[in-house]
Amino acid sequence: MIIEEEIQQKLIKNYNFLEEKIRIPRARRIYFEFPADKFEGLLEFLMKEILCNMLCTMTGLDAGDTIEVIYHFARKDGIIVNVKISVPKDNPKIKTISNYFPSAEYYEREVIDLLGAEVEGLPEGSRYPLPDGWPDGQYPLRKDWKSDVLEKENK
Amino acid sequence: MIKPGKMLRQVISSAFKKPATTRYPFVKFDMPEFFRGKIKFIPEKCIGCNLCMRDCPSNAINIVKVGDKKFKAEFRLDKCIYCSQCVDSCLKKALETTNEFELAQLDSKNLNIVFHGKPEEDIKTET
Amino acid sequence: MDRVIIPIGPQHPALKEPESFRVTLEGEKIVDVSLRLGYNHRGIEKACESRTFMQNIYLIERVCGICSHSHSTCYIQAVEDLAGTEVPKRALYIRTLVGELERVHSHLLWLGVAGHEIGFDTLFMYSWRDREIVMDLLAKLTGNRVNYGINTIGGVRRDISKEESEEILKAVDILEERTKYYIEVATQEVTLINRLSNVGKLSRADVELLGAVGPVARASGVDMDTRRDDPYAAYSEVSFKVITADNEDVYGRTLVRVGELMESYSIIRQVLKNMPDGPITVRVPRKIPAGEAISRYEAPRGEDVHFVKSNGSDTPERVKLRAPTLANIKAVLKMLKNYNLADLPIIIAAIDPCFSCTDRTISIKKLDTGSTEIVDWKSLREYSIEWYKKRGIRF
Amino acid sequence: MVNSLVYILIFPGFLFLGIAGMFFEYIDRKLYAKFQNRVGPPWFQPFADFVKLLAKENIIPEKAERKMFQVLPFFAMAAIVTSFMYVPVWGTHALFSFNGDVIVVLYLLSIPTLTFFLAGYSSQSLFSMIGAVRTLTQFFAYEVPLFLTILSAALLAGTWSLSEMSVFYNQHHWLWLANLLGFGISIIALLGKLEKVPFDIPEAETEVVGGTFTEYSGKLLAFFRMTIDIEVVVCSALLAAVFLPFGMNLHPAIGFVLFILKVLSVVVLLSLMRSVFARLRIDQMVNFCWKYIAPLSFLQLIINIILRGTIK
Numbered sequence: 001m002i003i004e005e006e007i008q009q010k011l012i013k014n015y016n017f018l019e020e021k022i023r024i025p026r027a028r029r030i031y032f033e034f035p036a037d038k039f040e041g042l043l044e045f046l047m048k049e050i051l052c053n054m055l056c057t058m059t060g061l062d063a064g065d066t067i068e069v070i071y072h073f074a075r076k077d078g079i080i081v082n083v084k085i086s087v088p089k090d091n092p093k094i095k096t097i098s099n100y101f102p103s104a105e106y107y108e109r110e111v112i113d114l115l116g117a118e119v120e121g122l123p124e125g126s127r128y129p130l131p132d133g134w135p136d137g138q139y140p141l142r143k144d145w146k147s148d149v150l151e152k153e154n155k
Numbered sequence: 156m157i158k159p160g161k162m163l164r165q166v167i168s169s170a171f172k173k174p175a176t177t178r179y180p181f182v183k184f185d186m187p188e189f190f191r192g193k194i195k196f197i198p199e200k201c202i203g204c205n206l207c208m209r210d211c212p213s214n215a216i217n218i219v220k221v222g223d224k225k226f227k228a229e230f231r232l233d234k235c236i237y238c239s240q241c242v243d244s245c246l247k248k249a250l251e252t253t254n255e256f257e258l259a260q261l262d263s264k265n266l267n268i269v270f271h272g273k274p275e276e277d278i279k280t281e282t
Numbered sequence: 283m284d285r286v287i288i289p290i291g292p293q294h295p296a297l298k299e300p301e302s303f304r305v306t307l308e309g310e311k312i313v314d315v316s317l318r319l320g321y322n323h324r325g326i327e328k329a330c331e332s333r334t335f336m337q338n339i340y341l342i343e344r345v346c347g348i349c350s351h352s353h354s355t356c357y358i359q360a361v362e363d364l365a366g367t368e369v370p371k372r373a374l375y376i377r378t379l380v381g382e383l384e385r386v387h388s389h390l391l392w393l394g395v396a397g398h399e400i401g402f403d404t405l406f407m408y409s410w411r412d413r414e415i416v417m418d419l420l421a422k423l424t425g426n427r428v429n430y431g432i433n434t435i436g437g438v439r440r441d442i443s444k445e446e447s448e449e450i451l452k453a454v455d456i457l458e459e460r461t462k463y464y465i466e467v468a469t470q471e472v473t474l475i476n477r478l479s480n481v482g483k484l485s486r487a488d489v490e491l492l493g494a495v496g497p498v499a500r501a502s503g504v505d506m507d508t509r510r511d512d513p514y515a516a517y518s519e520v521s522f523k524v525i526t527a528d529n530e531d532v533y534g535r536t537l538v539r540v541g542e543l544m545e546s547y548s549i550i551r552q553v554l555k556n557m558p559d560g561p562i563t564v565r566v567p568r569k570i571p572a573g574e575a576i577s578r579y580e581a582p583r584g585e586d587v588h589f590v591k592s593n594g595s596d597t598p599e600r601v602k603l604r605a606p607t608l609a610n611i612k613a614v615l616k617m618l619k620n621y622n623l624a625d626l627p628i629i630i631a632a633i634d635p636c637f638s639c640t641d642r643t644i645s646i647k648k649l650d651t652g653s654t655e656i657v658d659w660k661s662l663r664e665y666s667i668e669w670y671k672k673r674g675i676r677f
Numbered sequence: 678m679v680n681s682l683v684y685i686l687i688f689p690g691f692l693f694l695g696i697a698g699m700f701f702e703y704i705d706r707k708l709y710a711k712f713q714n715r716v717g718p719p720w721f722q723p724f725a726d727f728v729k730l731l732a733k734e735n736i737i738p739e740k741a742e743r744k745m746f747q748v749l750p751f752f753a754m755a756a757i758v759t760s761f762m763y764v765p766v767w768g769t770h771a772l773f774s775f776n777g778d779v780i781v782v783l784y785l786l787s788i789p790t791l792t793f794f795l796a797g798y799s800s801q802s803l804f805s806m807i808g809a810v811r812t813l814t815q816f817f818a819y820e821v822p823l824f825l826t827i828l829s830a831a832l833l834a835g836t837w838s839l840s841e842m843s844v845f846y847n848q849h850h851w852l853w854l855a856n857l858l859g860f861g862i863s864i865i866a867l868l869g870k871l872e873k874v875p876f877d878i879p880e881a882e883t884e885v886v887g888g889t890f891t892e893y894s895g896k897l898l899a900f901f902r903m904t905i906d907i908e909v910v911v912c913s914a915l916l917a918a919v920f921l922p923f924g925m926n927l928h929p930a931i932g933f934v935l936f937i938l939k940v941l942s943v944v945v946l947l948s949l950m951r952s953v954f955a956r957l958r959i960d961q962m963v964n965f966c967w968k969y970i971a972p973l974s975f976l977q978l979i980i981n982i983i984l985r986g987t988i989k
Contacts, residue, residue, distance in 0.1 A: 025363070025573075025575075026363065028512055029575075029576065031574065053490060054490075054493055055493055056576075056578070056585070056587045056604065057587050057589070057602065057604035057608075057609075059589045059600070059602040060602075061591065061599075061600050062600075070574075070589070072576055072587065072589070074578075076506065076511070077511060078508070078511035078512030078513075078578075080512075080576055080578070082574075082576060101493060102491060102492055102493070102612050103492055103493035103609055103612045105612065106319070106608055106611060106612075107604075107608075114327075125316075126316070126317070126318045127320070128318075128319045128320050129319060129320035129323040130320060130323065131320065131323075140325065140328050141327065141328060141600075
């Protein structure tokens with residue numbers, strides 16, 4: 001747990017509002033929340049100082065009034081840094097990180113399609129994973145979304 | 156060492172061997188004893204706790220009470236995914252897996268199997 | 283020279299699953315590729331939200347047919363993390379054993395597919411024949427050839443007897459001999475080497491930039507393996523080498539995979555030798571405490587990542603899975619450029635793609651809105667019967 | 678008139694060649710399966726495939742040139758059947774022969790390849806087009822060595838007629854051994870001609886779906902497949918007549934059995950070759966043919982010129 005604590009110290013040193021907010025539930029797992037508007041700065045800090053040079057994946061979550069996006073960054077030695085940002089549901093705008101991690105493109109498209117987030121700066125491309133004829137405004141992973149099939153079966 | 160036709164020797168020798176293919180429909184295939192195949196229900200042991208119904212990932216089981224401590228089980232084999240979680244969940248071991256795996260049917264109605272607790276007359280007199 | 287765009291997929295013999303590559307060709311040379319994923323979206327992540335933690339094991343196992351143990355173990359590790367379960371040692375060893383057997387079967391499968399993609403059908407038939415040994419073994423151990431269903435929250439469902447472990451050791455001996463033969467073939471057969479080497483180059487820098495994982499990364503000299511970096515199950519107690527190669531091409535990926543097969547045999551032997559006695563499962567309450575957990579697993583194809591969020595009830599709030607293929611897909615697009623059309627199948631196959639892991643969506647049967655008409659299975663069948671009737675063919 | 682009809686329809690025309698083609702296809706598939714430790718198809722499988730395809734609907738793409746598309750399979754078949762008339766079967770003499778028929782046979786044999794190209798081209802589908810271009814590219818690579826080796830055998834015999842070549846080689850018993858190198862080369866070239874692994878590049882299914890035949894279905898495909906089957910017999914018979922010319926002037930029945938055995942040995946060689954190699958890329962194939970096979974066939978030519986000089 002020594003390296004994890006070092007990372008914690010480094011993060012708190014740079015962003016003192018994170019004090020007491022970083023959770024390390026078990027070895028090699030670090031979780032914290034972060035304000036969305038400062039995220040880009042943190043990203044560079046994570047890449048340069050903490051050597052998180054791999055993006056495991058991105059998770060989109062519907063948390064009631066907000067949409068949460070969790071970025072899972074991995075280090076070479078197996079430590080995962082999970083950064084959660086939240087944006088309001090009525091204006092779900094996040095900035096793309098595909099200029100830092102090209103592999104983020106598909107994860108971001110997933111968040112767009114399934115949760116209705118807007119990703120600024122993402123290059124044009126085909127949608128993923130929903131079909132082209134999918135109606136606008138239907139976001140399957142939002143909690144209030146129900147497919148017709150599921151409704152029928154429940155009756 | 157690079158050479159063409161490395162597999163030549165084995166290719167020729169396998170021409171004189173017995174083929175590895177099992178001639179399946181003509182030769183019966185023995186599934187291992189604990190293969191997770193069709194589910195068997197033993198009505199005498201069932202206490203109607205409905206744990207299996209709750210744990211089934213695909214809603215394939217329906218246990219109906221047909222009389223005092225008597226239960227009828229309906230299995231939808233077309234819905235079943237053969238995970239046999241119900242067998243694990245059952246506290247009284249009223250469910251068992253069999254290694255029967257040839258379950259294809261031409262009519263989907265035949266995939267609905269029902270295990271009665273007692274012969275039909277018994278149930279009628281009781282209810 | 284004129285450029286032509288040819289569609290590889292959604293239906294194409296080179297792809298075992300529907301996925302669409304649009305390839306721009308200049309003669310036989312590939313100059314550009316664009317990709318459309320999502321044909322296999324089955325909505326598993328959404329479906330997970332309406333099932334209990336227990337039921338989800340079987341759902342997630344069915345994300346993919348080949349790496350079913352990988353996905354279910356990865357998910358269960360996250361759930362056990364949340365519940366704070368101390369899984370019995372013996373259960374961890376059994377998980378490792380099944381995981382390695384699965385890796386053997388997946389890599390042998392890959393070897394066969396790779397052989398088929400370059401028109402080497404004999405290799406395909408031989409390696410799939412040998413794969414049957416592992417498949418039968420898995421059926422005997424777990425009760426099914428593909429969806430093993432060995433995992434349960436808090437342990438495993440079936441124990442391994444003495445006779446079974448002897449049987450495994452015997453089978454491993456046979457497989458080891460066969461794998462040595464395949465290594466010989468891979469390093470000596472001239473047509474195979476000609477087709478595989480210097481194809482689909484991906485430099486080390488590109489691997490790190492594009493986030494490729496698994497054998498693809500290791501074949502470019504990147505030394506990463508979740509089994510060693512983030513040990514789970516019993517991997518911290520067995521010794522094994524992480525196989526890497528510096529070829530940076532499809533040939534390197536082949537060598538890494540057959541090398542990993544040999545490592546898997548050694549891991550299986552160690553696991554069977556050191557397997558401790560004891561219980562195989564502990565009871566875990568149905569309701570999992572609220573929280574978030576992320577879990578990683580080195581699937582045969584690369585790193586598998588699962589994220590589980592619980593809200594304290596018996597159903598998860600969110601389950602997110604990332605299969606290795608999605609991480610590798612950017613690298614494929616990069617690898618394909620400037621190679622021959624003939625190399626396309628093997629380059630795509632070299633990442634061992636599993637598109638059904640990659641996509642996971644909703645079965646829409648009827649939605650009246652939208653531009654396309656979505657027809658359900660029954661009316662589609664009626665339509666086709668009608669169509670044939672008009673042409674005088676009756677069923 | 679009746680004679681010609683019998684020649685064309687029954688022997689050695691469509692019927693005989695069709696049956697022989699199916700028989701050798703069965704042998705090839707069964708052997709290929711045996712080499713791969715499989716069971717393989719039953720004996721009637723090629724015939725069943727043919728009948729099944731005949732019963733299927735013919736689908737012609739809207740964009741395709743309808744006439745060309747429909748005529749080509751029969752055209753290819755006619756060419757290949759005609760060429761067989763000049764190949765000696767049991768005796769030293771073929772049904773028809775004249776001085777120069779070697780060249781006619783070789784050209785008639787290249788017509789099916791050209792029809793495959795045209796078939797791909799007139800289907801107007803992308804995969805067919807790529808397959809068609811590949812067929813043609815490959816054609817230029819293997820055809821020269823094939824021609825050279827057969828012509829060098831003819832050179833040694835000092836005649837341009839296949840029948841007279843047989844007569845010559847039967848008089849000079851051991852001279853056919855001089856052509857063994859040429860036999861090897863022509864087997865490799867034949868793999869290219871018959872589009873079999875490692876040279877099945879034009880119809881590599883994992884790359885270009887069905888190659889030239891992507892758009893073909895039903896009866897038309899059945900006839901194309903029949904053509905390929907017959908091509909195997911005719912090409913093997915040609916190689917057997919040129920490179921394995923012994924025992925030609927025995928009793929016709931023995932000669933016929935010998936002919937079948939010779940063709941069989943060529944077919945066995947072909948299926949053995951295709952089970953131990955991976956498919957090459959088109960550039961590798963052209964390279965291989967021009968770098969190794971073509972010079973070797975020139976060597977055979979030079980050897981035969983020298984031999985011819987010493988015999989006289």
